Amino acid sequence: MTQTENSVQDHASEAADSAVVRVLAPDGSLAPSAAAEPYLEIIESLSDAELEGFYRDMVVIRAFDRQATNLQRQGQLALWPPSLGQEAAQVGSVRAARPQDHIFPSYREHVVARIRGVDVVDIIRVMRGLTHGGWDPTDPRNGNTHIYTLVLGSQTLHATGLAMGLVFDGKCGTGDPERDEAVVVYYGDGASSQGDVHEAMVFAASYNTPEVFFLQNNQWAISVPVATQSRSPLHKRGEGYGMPSIPIDGNDVLASYAVTRVALEEARSGAGPRAIEALTYRMGAHTTSDDPTKYRTSDEELSWVRRDPIARMRAFLEARGASSDFFTDVDAEADAVAEDTRVRTMQLDGIPRNLMFDHVYSEPHPLVDEQRQWLADYEASFEEGTS
Amino acid sequence: MTAAPGTAAATAAADEAGIENLPISRALNAGMRRALAENDRVLLMGEDIGRLGGVFRVTEGLQAEFGERRVLDTPLAESGIVGTAIGLAMAGFRPVCEIQFDGFVFPAFDQITSQLAKFTNRHEGALQMPVVIRIPYGGHIGAIEHHQESPEAYFTHTPGLRVVSPSTSNDAYWMIQDAIASADPVIFLEPKSKYWQKGEVDTRARALPLHASRLVRRGTDVTLVGHGAMVTTLLQAAALAESEGTSCEVIDLRSLSPVDYGPILDSVRRTGRMVYAQEAPGFTSLGSEVAATVMERAFYALEAPVLRVSGFDAPFPPAKLEGAFLPDADRVLEAVDRVLAY
Ligand SMILES: Cc1ncc(C[n+]2csc(CCOP(=O)(O)OP(=O)(O)O)c2C)c(N)n1
Numbered sequence: 001m002t003q004t005e006n007s008v009q010d011h012a013s014e015a016a017d018s019a020v021v022r023v024l025a026p027d028g029s030l031a032p033s034a035a036a037e038p039y040l041e042i043i044e045s046l047s048d049a050e051l052e053g054f055y056r057d058m059v060v061i062r063a064f065d066r067q068a069t070n071l072q073r074q075g076q077l078a079l080w081p082p083s084l085g086q087e088a089a090q091v092g093s094v095r096a097a098r099p100q101d102h103i104f105p106s107y108r109e110h111v112v113a114r115i116r117g118v119d120v121v122d123i124i125r126v127m128r129g130l131t132h133g134g135w136d137p138t139d140p141r142n143g144n145t146h147i148y149t150l151v152l153g154s155q156t157l158h159a160t161g162l163a164m165g166l167v168f169d170g171k172c173g174t175g176d177p178e179r180d181e182a183v184v185v186y187y188g189d190g191a192s193s194q195g196d197v198h199e200a201m202v203f204a205a206s207y208n209t210p211e212v213f214f215l216q217n218n219q220w221a222i223s224v225p226v227a228t229q230s231r232s233p234l235h236k237r238g239e240g241y242g243m244p245s246i247p248i249d250g251n252d253v254l255a256s257y258a259v260t261r262v263a264l265e266e267a268r269s270g271a272g273p274r275a276i277e278a279l280t281y282r283m284g285a286h287t288t289s290d291d292p293t294k295y296r297t298s299d300e301e302l303s304w305v306r307r308d309p310i311a312r313m314r315a316f317l318e319a320r321g322a323s324s325d326f327f328t329d330v331d332a333e334a335d336a337v338a339e340d341t342r343v344r345t346m347q348l349d350g351i352p353r354n355l356m357f358d359h360v361y362s363e364p365h366p367l368v369d370e371q372r373q374w375l376a377d378y379e380a381s382f383e384e385g386t387s
Numbered sequence: 388m389t390a391a392p393g394t395a396a397a398t399a400a401a402d403e404a405g406i407e408n409l410p411i412s413r414a415l416n417a418g419m420r421r422a423l424a425e426n427d428r429v430l431l432m433g434e435d436i437g438r439l440g441g442v443f444r445v446t447e448g449l450q451a452e453f454g455e456r457r458v459l460d461t462p463l464a465e466s467g468i469v470g471t472a473i474g475l476a477m478a479g480f481r482p483v484c485e486i487q488f489d490g491f492v493f494p495a496f497d498q499i500t501s502q503l504a505k506f507t508n509r510h511e512g513a514l515q516m517p518v519v520i521r522i523p524y525g526g527h528i529g530a531i532e533h534h535q536e537s538p539e540a541y542f543t544h545t546p547g548l549r550v551v552s553p554s555t556s557n558d559a560y561w562m563i564q565d566a567i568a569s570a571d572p573v574i575f576l577e578p579k580s581k582y583w584q585k586g587e588v589d590t591r592a593r594a595l596p597l598h599a600s601r602l603v604r605r606g607t608d609v610t611l612v613g614h615g616a617m618v619t620t621l622l623q624a625a626a627l628a629e630s631e632g633t634s635c636e637v638i639d640l641r642s643l644s645p646v647d648y649g650p651i652l653d654s655v656r657r658t659g660r661m662v663y664a665q666e667a668p669g670f671t672s673l674g675s676e677v678a679a680t681v682m683e684r685a686f687y688a689l690e691a692p693v694l695r696v697s698g699f700d701a702p703f704p705p706a707k708l709e710g711a712f713l714p715d716a717d718r719v720l721e722a723v724d725r726v727l728a729y
Pocket residue numbers: 108150151152187188189190191192218220221222282286434463465487491494
């Protein structure tokens with residue numbers, strides 16, 4: 001048996017595992033797993049507007065994500081890592097966060113970033129090769145969303161350090177849910193093998209940080225199936241480090257929302273770090289440079305199309321009587337966001353060459369200053385035709 | 388007879404003809420295939436190198452041919468890859484590790500610089516470390532952060548490591564085999580922007596030993612030295628200089644540690660002038676080292692100080708600025724003008 005067959009089997013059986021929190025069945029019917037029982041009260045308390053909001057978030061960001069993929073194909077971006085298929089895991093978890101919480105994405109959390117207020121064109125600017133950062137996490141408009149980290153797993157340590165700071169500054173565990181802060185950090189099944197992630201969990205547990213480790217297990221790290229990273233379900237890792245860890249159906253936005261909400265409340269209240277493993281699927285390519293047909297079967301891909309998070313939520317809302325006007329309106333908004341993305345991407349300018357010397361240091365540095373001047377003079381020599 | 392390049396059939400065909408026209412990526416592939424076939428202790432290990440054949444397809448087909456125990460799709464952890472390669476070497480294997488991109492070698496930095504590099508020394512020679520670490524490096528591919536860096540100086544600064552970089556298909560084919568055959572750890576830097584550059588590979592005999600530098604173009608006025616993708620830029624600069632009446636000699640360093648100074652000093656003694664070019668930032672770089680050594684050893688032959696052309700001393704910028712960051716033929720020529728104006 002090849003590794004891939006192995007992994008698909010593992011995960012089919014894992015998804016069937018009653019320990020996995022699932023509220024909606026793949027066909028959208030309300031069918032809570034045993035593990036979902038403690039969360040049903042939260043889900044029942046959600047208003048129609050909130051439920052519809054989850055759906056709207058997912059549809060709109062998928063349209064944006066598709067647009068970005070197309071823009072890459074048209075040569076407008078260097079690369080695009082699609083979030084396709086992972087919308088429920090991301091929408092549910094980030095909607096569960098409070099404005100004062102801090103969010104550390106990896107590089108595929110477009111859904112998360114947008115919901116926290118980041119302008120999606122700022123993500124485009126990163127992938128177009130105009131900036132390494134894209135947005136300012138200290139600007140309140142970005143909802144405490146830190147920038148993408150491309151070196152896998154590094155951000156889990158940064159998140160943990162920031163969460164340690166919250167502990168040291170008494171910004172959690174005061175008992176005031178309006179004030180207490182927490183941190184959510186996103187990472188993938190591949191990244192979970194990096195030493196940094198393990199060290200982050202050690203520090204988090206040791207300092208009892210207000211933090212949720214949110215693992216999106218999308219089954220693949222480029223061409224490598226999750227079975228290569230772990231022979232036991234990944235959520236068990238968190239437990240090994242001493243934090244409660246919960247597997248969820250990552251394609252069920254309600255499960256993602258409710259479980260993250262509880263984990264964050266516990267973390268904020270001072271109960272320490274929590275881990276969540278969202279079982280989901282990267283429905284698209286790893287990035288626009290990748291060709292998944294080289295390593296996975298279309299049968300496998302199809303089996304996950306049947307578990308599409310958006311179709312599932314739509315069926316649920318339809319059964320609850322959401323109006324067709326609502327769905328039309330969401331589609332229109334999605335189209336508008338995609339179109340706006342395209343228009344604003346085409347309007348993006350180049351960047352001044354001197355930008356590469358800015359912010360290398362916060363204080364003046366003679367070598368950098370000298371080279372900035374050298375480049376300016378060098379370029380001027382061409383303009384004057386004296387070179 | 389037209390067997391697919393680099394396949395077993397093509398290799399067999401080439402054994403008769405002796406010459407194959409291959410891009411660098413396929414030449415590396417053919418070199419590794421031959422090393423795997425000749426020594427069953429050779430292992431390839433890395434992220435996505437098996438089923439996918441690597442993100443640059445350099446190891447394509449090798450897992451299918453040699454199996455999952457010879458070509459390993461490892462868990463995603465660079466420290467793990469290099470650290471276990473050390474243990475595998477202790478068990479008598481010859482691991483060839485692939486790091487997916489230059490910027491992702493640093494999680495393995497401790498294992499490379501404090502462990503791998505020092506193992507033989509710490510064991511007073513009782514253990515050898517025949518480990519190769521292949522790293523696609525350098526810019527010119529318009530990629531996002533951490534995918535375009537030139538980290539060679541960290542490794543050339545580390546005693547115990549050998550560091551090499553081929554710039555042609557023939558060198559790629561032979562140097563990877565020589566690196567695998569070396570009893571010491573070798574950092575094998577692959578100029579990723581040249582993976583698709585084609586060239587003749589003579590599969591019968593190596594042209595040069597692993598640690599030799601090579602004169603690639605004769606000239607009389609200025610010696611240009613560099614490695615990897617920069618060699619192409621130097622040749623472009625030399626062609627442009629020629630049209631302006633300046634004759635440049637070009638040397639491909641090939642081996643970054645140790646440096647083979649013979650051909651460089653020879654050349655400088657004839658030209659009296661030298662420019663070193665590199666993509667890496669210039670401060671405490673390989674170019675600094677070579678320039679200093681040439682000035683120490685050929686001082687009386689020099690008509691001008693050795694000049695360096697480098698990436699700026701700033702983080703590798705967003706892709707849209709790489710053209711301004713990386714030395715191109717014009718920047719090399721600017722230095723040629725200066726070195727001639729002395
Ligand atoms: C330290 C490091 N090594 C290698 C890479 C190259 N790389 C980028 S994404 C990726 C796979 C990541 O898989 P996973 O963590 O599961 O996240 P996903 O891409 O599936 O969201 C690899 C190997 C990297 N970015 N960082």
